[in-house]
Every structure is written in structure tokens, then in C-alpha cells.
Amino acid sequence: MSQKQLQRIKVIEGVVEGRLTVGRGAELLQLSPRQVQRLKQRYEPEDATWVYHGNRGRTPVNAIPEPVRQKVVELARSAYAGFNDHHLQEKLVQQEDLAVSRQSVRRILREAGLASPHKRRAPKYRSRRERRDQEGAMLQADASRHDWLEGRGSQLTLLGMIDDATGKVPVARFQIEPEDTAGYLRISRQLVEETGIPLSIYRDQHGAFQRNDSHWSIAEQLAGRQDPTQLGRCWEELGITSIPALSPQAKGRVERLWRTFQDRLISELRLAQACSLEQANAVLKRFLPEYNQRFAKPARNSALAYRKLDRRLDLDYIFSLRYNRTVGNDHVITAIPGVTIQLPPLANGRGYASKKVDVCHQPNGDFHVYLERRLLHIERAAPDAGPVRAHDFRQSKAPPKKKPIRVYKYAGRLALPS
Numbered sequence: 001m002s003q004k005q006l007q008r009i010k011v012i013e014g015v016v017e018g019r020l021t022v023g024r025g026a027e028l029l030q031l032s033p034r035q036v037q038r039l040k041q042r043y044e045p046e047d048a049t050w051v052y053h054g055n056r057g058r059t060p061v062n063a064i065p066e067p068v069r070q071k072v073v074e075l076a077r078s079a080y081a082g083f084n085d086h087h088l089q090e091k092l093v094q095q096e097d098l099a100v101s102r103q104s105v106r107r108i109l110r111e112a113g114l115a116s117p118h119k120r121r122a123p124k125y126r127s128r129r130e131r132r133d134q135e136g137a138m139l140q141a142d143a144s145r146h147d148w149l150e151g152r153g154s155q156l157t158l159l160g161m162i163d164d165a166t167g168k169v170p171v172a173r174f175q176i177e178p179e180d181t182a183g184y185l186r187i188s189r190q191l192v193e194e195t196g197i198p199l200s201i202y203r204d205q206h207g208a209f210q211r212n213d214s215h216w217s218i219a220e221q222l223a224g225r226q227d228p229t230q231l232g233r234c235w236e237e238l239g240i241t242s243i244p245a246l247s248p249q250a251k252g253r254v255e256r257l258w259r260t261f262q263d264r265l266i267s268e269l270r271l272a273q274a275c276s277l278e279q280a281n282a283v284l285k286r287f288l289p290e291y292n293q294r295f296a297k298p299a300r301n302s303a304l305a306y307r308k309l310d311r312r313l314d315l316d317y318i319f320s321l322r323y324n325r326t327v328g329n330d331h332v333i334t335a336i337p338g339v340t341i342q343l344p345p346l347a348n349g350r351g352y353a354s355k356k357v358d359v360c361h362q363p364n365g366d367f368h369v370y371l372e373r374r375l376l377h378i379e380r381a382a383p384d385a386g387p388v389r390a391h392d393f394r395q396s397k398a399p400p401k402k403k404p405i406r407v408y409k410y411a412g413r414l415a416l417p418s
Helices: 005-014 022-029 033-042 066-077 085-094 102-111 183-192 218-223 230-236 248-271 277-295
Strands: 139-146 156-163 172-177 200-203 241-244 321-326 332-336 339-342 355-361 367-371 374-379 408-412 413-415
Touching: 005 022, 022 033, 022 066, 022 139, 066 085, 066 102, 085 248, 139 248, 156 183, 156 248, 172 183, 172 248, 172 277, 183 230, 183 321, 200 248, 230 241, 230 321, 241 339, 248 277, 332 413, 339 367, 339 408
Parallel strands: 139 200, 200 241
Antiparallel strands: 139 156, 156 172, 321 355, 332 339, 355 367, 367 374, 408 413
């Protein structure tokens, strides 16, 4: 059973017992309230098989054939270019004898990258969002790059998460590097080990959380979705719903947290005369319990929404920068640019050249090599290794074009540049 299905069981259980409303459960599971009502009716406390979809393993009988999908896209780009979705669907039925619904046309066009010609509607009235009902239902994550040591040391970045229901800060950490994936992997692991797995995390659109490029590899085009970032993949495996904020004001709770910290925490760091990263984290460790006791509010529902961590999970495998590699004939792999690893033989002395392995770059710099989720080798970080950074190994959109050879003509003779 996947982490996503475990999260669904937890949310539907809260809806059945009255701890969550149907609307809140639908938002957490990213489903419609009607579907949550169906799951609520199917819920069985003693049998977890209800969480599996009834069409699991079946081929949809109403699937639109691929030639029809291609023809719809071709017509939308040529003869009916500029038609809105509804108008296009009417023309397909009347002129092209293609019996497809408006929703199917809309889905086919969006998957092909064809946007609607309609402009966006005027913004709707919005009011302040209420806090979540339970602690652990949603956390807000962010980072603040600031002169926390007031010139006594290098500039630091503070990464942290604040609970939306209570205002409690369960985890925070200073680092020298700017906001990055490795830092969020560290605090995410600390969160699930010390507190539990939250239902959702509200965050901005930083590159550590989501892909902000328009590149689609061939495998992504076949799958119909872009691969997530390393952090996004980690949260997906744990069943954590990632909710993007469209503006800094949308996640105002964590933004106001930094304003408070840049007042009170800076004063505590000044009082302790902290001048290094280690000293700053030591002060922060003492400061957080005092802050939570002073500013945290009780949740409307006292039950915790955190899920307990399954101790069978390999956290080194999940909370890492994971890269897929092919073992060479000499059993050497290139983990990241400039780092090669010699793999040891298997227990029976046999090799495994040309096999696919997962290289997991840990936030502390170590490399863990896995073959089919089985740990093969641990390569310790070099003493002079730099900060851990995520590397982008995706292929470029197109190979670089070769510059044409320029031919110069002098006095009737052809000369090629040397």
C-alpha cells in the first residue's frame, strides 16, 4: 500500500469520525467533495481494501482511440485554429463526425499544450483563509536569508516550517548555503522523525519545490507529466500533499514568523554572542521551545493529524538526492560530475555490469548506492567536498546547432578561417 493510500485512509477516517469536514478532506486529498462522500460510504474500519479503486487494473472501455485524439489536435491547430473548446466540439460533431464531448476535447487539447483562446476572468473576491482544524493538517515552509549574526559571522539562511492550526514551529535550522533542496531534505527528515508525517505542506514556487521549466523529456511526454523535483519526489513517496502559494501574502503566517524571528531570535543570538553556524543552531534549539510556549495557540480539534512514521521505510533512500545510473563494465559509476565510485562485488562474487542502480546523495555528503532498493555500497564524503547541491541531468531540448563555416573571398580566391 502506497503512502498516498495511507494518507487517504487517515483523512477519510477523520471525516467519518467528525474530526474533518467533507470539504476539508476533499482539499487535502485533492478530490471533489462528492468523491469524498463516496469514499466515506465505502470506508471499513477493519478492512483497508476499500481504499483501492474499483477499476484497478482494468482498461477503460470508453477510452478515446489515439487516432481520434491526434485528429482533434491536428484540426485544432489547422482548420479550427482559434476556436474555443465548446465551439470546436460542436464543429467536430457537425462537420467532422467525431463524437467527442466538450470535456474530452478540453482534456485532449490541454495535454497537447494548446491553451484556451479565452482570456482570464476578472479576479474574484477573496477573504482571509481560516486556520486548519488540526495540528499537522498543514504546515507552511519557507526560508529567510538574512544577516542573523549582525556581522559577527557569515550570512546565514534559516529554513523552517510553521503549523497552520497552532502557529507552532516544529522544525527550523540555520545553514550557510542559500535556500536549497538539501536544506529542505534535512528539516523534512527531522520533522517526520521527531513529530510525524503531516498531511500537507504549503510552500512557494521556489525551484526546490517544483519544476519551473518548460522542458519535457521523451519519457515525461509518454507519462503525461513532468518529473517532480527531488524534494517533490520525497514528499510524494511519503504521501504529503504539496500546495503551491500564488503570492507571498497567501502564506502570510510563515512570512510574519520571519519578522518575529528577526526581532526576538536576533536578540537571543546577540545575547549569546553567537558568531558561527554551530552556535547559531544551538541558540535556535533553545529558542524554539520558548517561542512555541509563548506564541502557539491550541487547535480547534485536539486530535493530531500527523501520521506515524513507518519504521520499515529506508529514510536514507527517501531523503536524498537520487540519481539513476548505469554500472560500467569496470563496475565504476559517475555519481555526480567529478565523483566516481568503484562498486564492490556481490556476495557470491558475481558482477552486475550494465545494471541500473540508484545513487542517493545524502545531505551530509555521503553516497548510498542501491540496486533494486537493496543497499550495495556507502561512499563517505571527501573531507574537502563542497556543499551538497542538486544536479540537473535532464537532456537538453535539442542538440546545439553547429556554427556554419564562414567562407571569405579575397581577390577571387576562397579562404577558410583557420
